[in-house]
Structures are given as C-alpha cells and as structure tokens.
Amino acid sequence: MVELTGKVALVTGATSGIGRQQALALSKAGAKVVVLGRRAEQLEETVACVRKAGGEVSALQGALAMDDNLANIASQAAEFYGDIDILFNTAGVNLRQHADDVTMDSWKTTLDLNLAVPFFLAQQLVPGMRKKGWGRIVNIASLQSTRAFANGIAYGASKGGISQLTRAMAEAWSADGINCNAIAPGFFPTELTARLFEDEATTQRLADSTAIGRNGKLDDLDGVTVFLASSASDYITGQTISVDGGFTAR
Numbered sequence: 001m002v003e004l005t006g007k008v009a010l011v012t013g014a015t016s017g018i019g020r021q022q023a024l025a026l027s028k029a030g031a032k033v034v035v036l037g038r039r040a041e042q043l044e045e046t047v048a049c050v051r052k053a054g055g056e057v058s059a060l061q062g063a064l065a066m067d068d069n070l071a072n073i074a075s076q077a078a079e080f081y082g083d084i085d086i087l088f089n090t091a092g093v094n095l096r097q098h099a100d101d102v103t104m105d106s107w108k109t110t111l112d113l114n115l116a117v118p119f120f121l122a123q124q125l126v127p128g129m130r131k132k133g134w135g136r137i138v139n140i141a142s143l144q145s146t147r148a149f150a151n152g153i154a155y156g157a158s159k160g161g162i163s164q165l166t167r168a169m170a171e172a173w174s175a176d177g178i179n180c181n182a183i184a185p186g187f188f189p190t191e192l193t194a195r196l197f198e199d200e201a202t203t204q205r206l207a208d209s210t211a212i213g214r215n216g217k218l219d220d221l222d223g224v225t226v227f228l229a230s231s232a233s234d235y236i237t238g239q240t241i242s243v244d245g246g247f248t249a250r
C-alpha cells in the first residue's frame with residue numbers, strides 16, 4: 001500500500017532540510033524523484049544522497065517565483081521520467097519579522113513562495129495527473145497554520161492560507177483522483193530554523209512545548225511523507241496533518 005514503484009515525484013525546496021529528507025523517503029519507497037532547487041551545489045548533494053541509497057533521481061535547477069518560468073519548470077520536470085504523479089510543495093521562506101517591520105516586499109516574497117507558487121505549480125501539473133486518474137499534491141503547512149507568533153505575520157498568513165488552499169484544491173481535484181493534503185511540522189532543525197536552534201534555551205523551550213518532550217528529527221517526517229504520497233491515503237483529502245510531537249494538541 002505504501003509502495004511507490006512506478007510513480008514519479010517532484011519535490012521543491014529539495015536542496016536542504018525537509019525537502020531533501022522527503023526526496024530520500026519517497027525514493028526509498030520506490031518513486032523516481034525529480035528534485036528542484038536553486039543552489040546547484042546543494043542540489044547535487046541531494047542527488048548524491050538519494051543515489052547513495054539506491055534511488056533514481058534527477059536534478060532540476062530553478063527558482064520558483066510568480067512568473068512565466070513556473071510553466072517551464074513544470075514542463076521540464078515532466079521530461080525526466082514522464083508526467084509527475086506526486087508533487088511536494090516544500091520550498092518555503094520565513095523572514096521572521098516583527099509586525100512593525102513587515103514591508104510590502106517581504107510580504108510579497110513570503111506569500112508568493114509559500115502560498116501562490118504551490119497552487120500555480122500544482123495547476124500546471126494537474127492535467128498530467130488527471131490523464132492518469134491518479135495524483136497526489138502535498139503542501140507544507142506549519143504550527144503557524146493555527147498558532148500566532150508576533151514575528152510570523154506574513155509567514156503565518158501564508159501557512160494559515162495553505163491549509164485552506166489545501167481544502168480548496170482537494171474540493172477542485174479529488175474527484176479526478178488527485179488527493180491534496182498538507183503536513184504541518186512542528187520545530188525541526190533546518191536552515192530555516194537554524195537561528196532558533198543555535199540558542200539552547202529556545203531549543204529547550206520548544207521541546208518542552210510538545211507533549212512528547214523533544215523537537216522533531218527530520219526522519220520523523222518520513223512516515224507521513226510516504227503515506228500521503230501513496231495509495232494508503234486513498235480516502236484522505238483536504239487534510240492538514242500535524243507532525244509536531246503534540247505541540248498543537250496542548
């Protein structure tokens with residue numbers, strides 16, 4: 001049921017952190033993976049790491065933005081192994097600015113990448129999924145989809161938005177066999193959160209905010225990643241699944 005052999009996945013933001021981990025998890029489950037990222041060197045590291053584990057993977061270098069290049073990225077992604085079956089919209093940014101400091105530019109950067117690109121990239125890939133009558137779109141939400149942080153104005157808006165967008169995408173496309181869900185991670189050590197994890201007191205405070213008593217490890221996301229990509233989740237759509245050690249349950 002959680003077998004992904006024969007499926008083709010595209011993972012954005014795969015040069016680091018959660019995206020790289022997801023590429024590895026999907027590949028270990030049998031999917032052919034196209035990894036998308038901006039930074040050539042880190043992208044090659046992801047490719048090397050997936051190949052070392054025996055996976056079939058190709059790199060697509062590109063920057064995601066709200067421009068015409070999005071359509072090129074979508075069509076190039078399908079050139080490696082055929083139409084994409086599984087899309088992970090993992091690229092994201094958190095500029096972590098206090099409400100008083102948010103600018104129109106920083107708002108746009110955040111909302112474009114975290115909320116608009118996931119929809120418009122999916123829109124490009126849906127015709128290929130629809131032809132097969134099967135597809136999976138997985139967005140990345142956050143604790144900040146439901147929790148408010150003073151330095152998370154634009155980020156919180158984007159991540160609250162992505163949960164609702166996920167429901168709307170599910171309503172639009174699930175009848176075509178394309179399930180749309182989101183994963184809401186708690187705190188995981190990545191480039192995005194490096195500044196938080198540098199501080200021991202913050203790291204401990206965040207761990208103490210969970211029911212399980214620790215922060216996330218990247219492989220804590222493997223199960224949900226493969227589950228939502230596979231036929232094991234055939235009757236699940238429009239949902240945001242928290243993987244946060246119980247942070248939001250408290």
Ligand SMILES: NC(=O)c1ccc[n+]([C@@H]2O[C@H](COP(=O)([O-])OP(=O)(O)OC[C@H]3O[C@@H](n4cnc5c(N)ncnc54)[C@H](O)[C@@H]3O)[C@@H](O)[C@H]2O)c1
Nearest residue numbers: 013015016017018063064091092142185187188190191192
């Ligand atoms: N780390 C956490 O604790 C955490 C928690 C909840 C949600 N998230 C979300 O997980 C996702 C991945 O973040 P991460 O924690 O792995 O951090 P990360 O910084 O390692 O990953 C983000 C990736 O997005 C890429 N990216 C940024 N702008 C891009 C652009 N314009 N085009 C293409 N790629 C671009 C970055 O290069 C990077 O590889 C993000 O959506 C983030 O909001 C992370």
Ligand SMILES: O=C(O)[C@H](O)[C@@H](O)[C@H](O)[C@H](O)CO
Nearest residue numbers: 094142143144185186192193
């Ligand atoms: O880094 C931060 O300051 C933000 O709180 C987020 O980026 C979190 O890491 C994540 O989204 C929480 O789920």
